[in-house]
Each structure stands twice: as C-alpha cells, then as structure tokens.
Amino acid sequence: MTISTLTRGGAQREQQHCLRKMERVIIAMQDPDIGLKMRNQRLLITVIPHAMTGNDIMEWLIQKYNITDEEAGHLGGLLVQYGYIYPLKEPRSLILRSDDSPYRFQTPYFWTSSRWPASELDYAIYLAKKNIRKQGELVDYEKQNYNLLHKRINHTWDFVVMQAREQIRASKQRRKADRIVLECQEQAYWLVNKPCPGAFDVFDLGPERCNVLNSRVILNSSLLFFLLRISSVPNNSLSSHFLLSLSCVCSFMKFCDQYHQHDPIMSGCLPSNPWISDDTTHWTINTDLVGTPTRLRVERWSFSFMELLNDCLGRREFMTYLEKEFSGENLCFWEACEDLRHGESSKIILKVEEVYKTFLSPGAARWVNIDSKTMERTLEGIKQPHRFVMDDAQMHIYFLMKKDSYPRYLKSDLYKNMLSKAIVPQETKKSVFPFMRRQRHSSPSPAMVSQATEDNEPKYL
Amino acid sequence: MPLIINKVCDDGTTSSPITMEEGKALIESLIKVVACYRHLASCVGGCTDNLHLRCELQQTRERAHKLAVACRHHLTARLRDKTLPPEERQEMERLWVAFTSSLELLHVDMCKVLNMGSNFSLVNTSALVKTGIQGETREVAARALSLADLNRAEDPVPGSLEDLEQGQLKEEIVRVDQMLEDMEEKVNVPRWMVEARGPQYADPASMDSTSLGLYSMDEEASVQHEQRCERSQVFVILALCGVILVAAVLSVCVIYFS
Numbered sequence: 001m002t003i004s005t006l007t008r009g010g011a012q013r014e015q016q017h018c019l020r021k022m023e024r025v026i027i028a029m030q031d032p033d034i035g036l037k038m039r040n041q042r043l044l045i046t047v048i049p050h051a052m053t054g055n056d057i058m059e060w061l062i063q064k065y066n067i068t069d070e071e072a073g074h075l076g077g078l079l080v081q082y083g084y085i086y087p088l089k090e091p092r093s094l095i096l097r098s099d100d101s102p103y104r105f106q107t108p109y110f111w112t113s114s115r116w117p118a119s120e121l122d123y124a125i126y127l128a129k130k131n132i133r134k135q136g137e138l139v140d141y142e143k144q145n146y147n148l149l150h151k152r153i154n155h156t157w158d159f160v161v162m163q164a165r166e167q168i169r170a171s172k173q174r175r176k177a178d179r180i181v182l183e184c185q186e187q188a189y190w191l192v193n194k195p196c197p198g199a200f201d202v203f204d205l206g207p208e209r210c211n212v213l214n215s216r217v218i219l220n221s222s223l224l225f226f227l228l229r230i231s232s233v234p235n236n237s238l239s240s241h242f243l244l245s246l247s248c249v250c251s252f253m254k255f256c257d258q259y260h261q262h263d264p265i266m267s268g269c270l271p272s273n274p275w276i277s278d279d280t281t282h283w284t285i286n287t288d289l290v291g292t293p294t295r296l297r298v299e300r301w302s303f304s305f306m307e308l309l310n311d312c313l314g315r316r317e318f319m320t321y322l323e324k325e326f327s328g329e330n331l332c333f334w335e336a337c338e339d340l341r342h343g344e345s346s347k348i349i350l351k352v353e354e355v356y357k358t359f360l361s362p363g364a365a366r367w368v369n370i371d372s373k374t375m376e377r378t379l380e381g382i383k384q385p386h387r388f389v390m391d392d393a394q395m396h397i398y399f400l401m402k403k404d405s406y407p408r409y410l411k412s413d414l415y416k417n418m419l420s421k422a423i424v425p426q427e428t429k430k431s432v433f434p435f436m437r438r439q440r441h442s443s444p445s446p447a448m449v450s451q452a453t454e455d456n457e458p459k460y461l
Numbered sequence: 462m463p464l465i466i467n468k469v470c471d472d473g474t475t476s477s478p479i480t481m482e483e484g485k486a487l488i489e490s491l492i493k494v495v496a497c498y499r500h501l502a503s504c505v506g507g508c509t510d511n512l513h514l515r516c517e518l519q520q521t522r523e524r525a526h527k528l529a530v531a532c533r534h535h536l537t538a539r540l541r542d543k544t545l546p547p548e549e550r551q552e553m554e555r556l557w558v559a560f561t562s563s564l565e566l567l568h569v570d571m572c573k574v575l576n577m578g579s580n581f582s583l584v585n586t587s588a589l590v591k592t593g594i595q596g597e598t599r600e601v602a603a604r605a606l607s608l609a610d611l612n613r614a615e616d617p618v619p620g621s622l623e624d625l626e627q628g629q630l631k632e633e634i635v636r637v638d639q640m641l642e643d644m645e646e647k648v649n650v651p652r653w654m655v656e657a658r659g660p661q662y663a664d665p666a667s668m669d670s671t672s673l674g675l676y677s678m679d680e681e682a683s684v685q686h687e688q689r690c691e692r693s694q695v696f697v698i699l700a701l702c703g704v705i706l707v708a709a710v711l712s713v714c715v716i717y718f719s
Contacts, residue, residue, distance in 0.1 A: 108506030157657030
C-alpha cells in the first residue's frame with residue numbers, strides 16, 4: 001500500500017568487489033609511517049590539513065605496488081572517478097593530474113557503496129540545501145533535476161525543505177574550516193553519484209540486451225531423462241507444462257547436436273590443442289581476419305544469423321554480398337546503431353545526428369527502407385536523443401536482413417565458394433613414446449589463491 | 462490483534478491528549494535530531510572519530526527513539542480517529558509522511574554507522590581516514606539533545622564500549638524496522654497522494670524565522686561565536702594595515718633625511 005524506499009527483509013546487498021579493493025588501497029594510504037605524505041591547504045586565512053598532490057599519489061602507488069607510471073595513473077584515476085579521493089581546485093573534473101593539484105580523501109560515510117546507493121530523497125535534500133545557502137547556485141542540470149524531483153517526490157517536499165534547513169543549522173555549529181571541508185565532501189559525493197549529463201558516469205553499466213543470456217534454459221540431467229522417458233510413451237496425455245518443457249528439451253538437444261562437432265572439449269580441436277601441445281597453429285588459423293578460414297568456422301555461419309554477424313570475417317563476407325545486391329546500407333545502419341548502443345555517452349548526440357543524416361533523412365545518401373510507423377516513432381525519438389532511440393528501426397532492419405538477405409546469402413555462390421575454399425587442418429600425430437609428451441599439471445586457480453590471502457588479512461587492521 | 466488495538470487506544474486516551482501544535486513540534490524536533498545524527502555519522506571513520514563521537518551518536522539515537530515513539534503514538538491515535546475534520550486529516554497525513562521519511566533516513570544512517578563502526582575499530586587509530594576535519598562535534602550533539610552543552614563522562618574502556626555499542630545498535634535498527642512495519646500495517650495513508658504545502662524553491666531569508674523557541678538559545682550562541690570569529694579576523698587585518706603604514710612612514714623618513 002505505501003511506497004517505502006527501504007528494502008524490507010530482503011537479501012543483504014553486497015558491496016561490489018572492486019569497491020572493496022579500492023577501500024583497502026585507501027586504508028593503506030592512511031598509514032602514518034608508509035602512507036601518503038600529507039600537506040596543508042591554505043585558503044587565505046584558514047589552513048586545512050590532510051591535502052596531497054596528484055604527484056604524491058602517483059609516486060606512492062608506483063612505489064607500493066611496483067607498477068609503471070601508466071598503471072599508477074590509471075589506478076589513481078579510478079580512485080578519483082569512484083569518489084574515494086576528490087580534487088580541490090577543479091571539483092567538477094574527476095581526473096588525477098600528476099602535478100601539484102591538491103586532492104583530499106573522502107570521508108567513509110560518503111564512500112561509493114552498492115549496499116546503500118544514493119537515494120532520490122538525499123539528492124533532493126542536497127539540492128535544497130544548495131539553493132537555500134545561496135540562491136542561483138544550482139547549475140542547469142541541477143535545476144532540471146530539482147524540478148523533476150519536485151514532481152516525483154512531491155509528497156515529501158515539506159520534509160525535504162525542513163531537513164535541508166536543519167542540516168544547514170547543524171553544520172553552522174562547526175568552525176569555518178570544517179564547514180568548508182564538509183561542503184566539499186558532499187559536493188564531491190554528488191558529482192560522482194549524479195554527474196553532469198554527458199560526463200563520465202561510473203555507474204553506467206551499459207545497455208542490457210534481452211537476448212540469449214536471459215532466455216537460456218537451465219536443465220539438470222535428471223529432469224532431462226525424466227522428460228525423455230515421458231515423451232517416449234505413446235498416447236500419453238501430457239499437460240501443457242510438460243509439453244513446454246519438452247519443447248525446451250528438444251531445442252536443447254538440437255543445440256547440442258549442432259554444436260557437438262564445434263566444441264573443442266567434446267570433439268577436440270584441430271590441428272591440436274595449444275594448451276597441451278604448445279603449438280599455436282589453432283589460434284593462428286582462427287584469427288579474426290585470416291585469409292582462408294577453417295571449414296568448421298564457415299559451417300557455423302549457416303547455423304544462425306547472429307553467428308554470421310558476430311564473426312568478423314563472416315560480417316565482411318556478408319557485407320560484400322549485400323553490396324552486390326545493392327542493400328549494403330542495411331548492414332551499415334545496423335552497425336551504426338550497435339555503435340550507438342554500446343558507445344560513449346558523450347558522443348551519443350553526435351552519433352544520432354550522423355545516423356539521421358546518413359540513413360534516415362529524406363534525401364540521404366544511404367537511405368534505409370523502414371516502414372512508416374517505425375520511421376515516425378524514430379523521428380520523434382530523435383528530438384530527444386538517447387542510447388536506445390534507434391532500437392525499433394534497428395530491430396526492423398535486423399529482421400529484414402535475417403528473413404530476406406541471409407537465406408539468399410547461404411544459397412549464393414559467394415558462400416559456396418567460401419565453403420569449398422575453406423581448409424581442414426590435419427591433426428598432428430601424437431608422439432609414439434608416451435614419456436616424450438609434456439606432463440600436464442593443473443595450476444592453482446587464481447581465485448583460490450586470492451581467497452586464501454583474503455581470509456588471512458584482518459579487516460582494515 | 463485486538464490486544465494491540467486496545468493498547469494504542471489506551472495510550473491515546475489515558476495520557477493527556479497532545480495538541481496539534483505539540484505534535485508538530487515533536488515532528489520538527491525529530492527532524493532536527495535526524496539531521497544532527499547524519500552530521501555526526503559523516504565523521505565516523507575519519508580522523509576525528511573517537512569514543513566521544515560514538516557516545517554522542519548513541520545519545521542522539523536514544524533521543525531520536527524517544528521522539529519517534531511519542532510521534533508514533535500521537536499520529537496513530539489521531540489518524541485512527543474517524544471524526545477528524547478533513548483539513549486536520551490532511552495536516553496529519555503530511556506529518557505522517559515527514560515522520561516516515563525521517564525514520565527511513567535514520568534507519569539508513571544507523572546501518573551505515575554499524576557497518577563503518579565494525580570496519581574502523583577505535584583500537585587502531587592509524588587506519589582512520591585523514592579527511593581534513595579538525596574540530597569537535599560537541600555542539601552538534603548538544604543541539605540534537607537540546608542542551609546548552611554536553612557534560613562529558615570519564616573515558617570508558619574502548620574495547621568493551623564498542624562491543625556493547627554494536628550490539629545495541631543492531632537491536633535499535635531492528636526496533637526501527639519493526640516500528641516502520643507496524644505503522645504501515647495500522648494506518649492506511651497513501652503517501653503519494655499527500656500534497657506538499659511549501660514552495661518549490663525555499664526562501665533562504667526565512668530560515669531563522671521558522672525555528673522554534675527551543676533553539677533560540679543555540680542560535681544566539683552560534684551567532685555570537687561567529688561574531689567573535691569575525692571580530693578577531695578584523696583585528697588581524699587592522700594590525701597588518703597598521704604595520705604596513707608604519708613601515709611606509711619609516712621608509713619615507715629614511716629617504717627624506719638621507
């Protein structure tokens with residue numbers, strides 16, 4: 001009945017593993033003997049301790065972990081991006097500069113946490129505080145967020161304003177230097193958790209494709225055999241539930257049959273398994289853009305359209321075929337949409353413009369044939385571009401290619417030539433003398449090694 | 462179930478009924494205490510984290526709990542009263558939303574403090590994060606408890622206090638959880654239907670006028686503290702100017718007489 005923001009009695013969310021590792025690095029930096037060297041920050045009259053320069057951080061990382069400059073720069077950059085260290089001079093640019101620019105540690109309360117993610121209520125309180133302290137201090141995107149939140153959580157707005165006022169009054173009890181630090185801390189926290197649109201967002205996990213991974217059928221062997229027995233009994237009145245499971249089983253068996261020859265564990269790999277024989281021919285003949293592909297690889301292209309598209313060579317071959325048929329723009333459009341979906345946030349608007357100019361606008365050079373409804377919807381969506389705005393059109397073109405061009409490609413001369421040209425490598429003869437073969441030892445799994453060290457380390461001590 | 466209903470009704474009628482104004486004051490003090498608790502929680506794990514801070518957190522929590530129980534009785538009694546006029550009911554619903562939101566904030570802060578407290582042990586202070594904070598949080602805690610100043614007890618033994626505190630904290634978190642669940646069961650208030658009364662952009666000038674009489678003492682004290690700081694800064698600047706003037710006069714004399 002009531003909407004609550006707390007997760008009630010549900011499973012405890014775990015802190016993301018990478019965040020825990022970063023926290024350990026930060027704790028190691030605090031050591032008074034071998035930790036980072038602290039300096040003082042001077043602001044006119046006030047002096048605030050515990051500042052460090054970007055150079056200090058880089059040198060400490062290089063020395064402690066015995067890594068190169070580049071790696072230290074990357075690691076330090078991650079620490080800044082995830083909000084464990086914040087810059088003092090230019091707070092909005094979350095990068096680690098390896099010069100004199102000052103940085104400071106973030107207080108543990110504001111550390112990035114996947115257990116207690118930043119809530120809308122907190123953000124509303126922060127924006128209200130910023131507005132109350134100084135009118136007109138809110139930046140454009142913050143004003144927009146403020147208005148949005150006012151609409152969305154309007155029922156608690158009185159509480160938001162009262163809490164904001166009380167928090168300001170509480171912080172007035174501290175001395176000036178501490179107040180400055182507290183404001184910087186909070187600002188840094190929100191710059192990480194609610195970044196400016198277009199800026200790098202550490203929480204942007206990328207688009208989620210609802211495809212094979214989600215619809216994968218997980219069956220255990222006992223269920224499999226049980227259902228097979230049922231299916232073999234004739235004239236059995238099977239309920240729809242069983243029939244559905246049966247169809248899953250059948251598709252599973254079909255998959256197994258089809259891929260049996262292609263699986264290196266089930267059928268071995270030709271010419272030989274590189275991990276065992278130390279002969280890397282298998283890898284060299286299966287590289288992405290090799291001149292003559294193997295037969296197995298070309299056969300796999302006929303299993304499904306996605307197989308063909310996922311293979312670089314297959315995609316290139318398909319593109320050549322489409323260009324012969326004068327429908328190459330379909331595949332180009334599909335590739336451009338994929339790039340949009342998986343690419344950088346800051347380039348989204350540019351990419352949408354380009355796609356529109358090249359493929360969708362009325363007099364475009366490579367105009368794609370989409371039905372009118374989808375075209376209308378896409379053009380509407382382009383006015384407010386985002387990552388998934390081309391999804392409908394992309395899906396339409398994908399199915400067009402799959403139903404129309406793909407079967408024709410498989411029957412075409414191009415494919416048949418490829419198949420006949422494809423090589424079948426010879427299996428290398430195993431040496432006659434068994435003691436000449438290299439002994440195989442299983443190396444300890446890296447996961448087990450790190451587990452052992454984790455258990456030995458006490459928490460932050 | 463009948464037993465529980467009786468209990469709530471009894472509490473409403475046997476004790477002296479709290480007026481609307483008093484109820485509102487209770488909620489406002491709860492909001493103040495939650496804000497102070499959050500302020501104190503942001504110092505845990507930092508270089509100013511010490512036993513005093515943990516004591517202050519505990520005292521603030523207890524005060525918040527007392528206020529929450531009182532608010533809950535008042536609000537549930539009022540909202541279950543069918544004869545309430547509609548404007549009063551709207552007001553009560555607004556207070557209800559404020560109450561549940563403060564409890565949720567308090568719950569999150571308590572969980573965070575529990576987590577950080579267990580990670581940052583006070584026995585080993587070298588692991589505390591150097592955040593740049595220098596001052597004490599005494600005044601904030603005094604504000605939360607509506608006292609002029611905190612009187613510090615003798616320092617208890619670190620280890621025993623921490624274990625005791627963690628255990629108590631877990632219990633209190635469970636209590637707040639239960640309170641939230643009880644409330645949702647007993648009173649049917651659709652939160653999203655409540656309309657806020659205040660303006661979208663709060664007026665910064667009106668900040669001091671909305672504080673209640675209880676805090677006027679604290680406000681004056683803080684204002685005086687600020688004035689004193691500003692005065693000392695002004696003295697320093699004046700002294701510097703005087704020195705510069707004297708140096709200028711001396712140099713003019715030297716040039717003139719040589």
